[in-house]
Amino acid sequence: MPTNKIFENVQFLIESFEVKLKTFSGEGVDAVLARLHAQDRSATSVLVPEPTTLPVLRYLDQCLVEAHNFDVGIASGISALRPHLQWRQSKAYNDALLGTGFIENYGWCEIIGPRGFFPGDDFLLGLLMLGPSQHYRDHFHPAPELYWPLTSATEWRMSEEPLTPKPAGSVIWHRPNVIHATRTGVAPLLTFWSWTQDTATPARLL
Numbered sequence: 001m002p003t004n005k006i007f008e009n010v011q012f013l014i015e016s017f018e019v020k021l022k023t024f025s026g027e028g029v030d031a032v033l034a035r036l037h038a039q040d041r042s043a044t045s046v047l048v049p050e051p052t053t054l055p056v057l058r059y060l061d062q063c064l065v066e067a068h069n070f071d072v073g074i075a076s077g078i079s080a081l082r083p084h085l086q087w088r089q090s091k092a093y094n095d096a097l098l099g100t101g102f103i104e105n106y107g108w109c110e111i112i113g114p115r116g117f118f119p120g121d122d123f124l125l126g127l128l129m130l131g132p133s134q135h136y137r138d139h140f141h142p143a144p145e146l147y148w149p150l151t152s153a154t155e156w157r158m159s160e161e162p163l164t165p166k167p168a169g170s171v172i173w174h175r176p177n178v179i180h181a182t183r184t185g186v187a188p189l190l191t192f193w194s195w196t197q198d199t200a201t202p203a204r205l206l
């Protein structure tokens, strides 16, 4: 695909994300929208990531059906960019730490960030996937973080709270170094994530 077409597709996805997120409210929504507003999204700054895939992508079609029910623009934007996404895993994670099968059921990519389509200025926006029956257990990082799931029936917790089911579109905001965890049930998870500052330090498991 020519770079100008990729540029159009990434603009469409980011605009769809921004328009929909503006219909929600809260500290995390405001923080991400402010960083997005400040982001250089001009054609001259577009990057073309080297695409990669991961085993967890076997669930993407299923997730996109549900994402389509949440927002048609977002789901079609992800579909259009799909051949160009660079799916990655945090190097420190393995099945011994996170449970047998985790690595086959986990991955993330950046839309904005050094491995995405625009280099973020200490700002990351991307997608995360988990397969069914996974527990991304307690971890923390200095970056304030928004999760905005596009699929339902996943459980989330912060600090000492119990794991609580959250529907698609829930605004999940983690302040710096808050301990948090995510668990999937029968369905896989596709979610937007964003780190709005202090992005240099990776997440640490507890």
Ligand SMILES: [Fe+2]
Binding pocket: 139, 140, 141, 145, 174, 180, 203
């Ligand atoms: Fe996190």
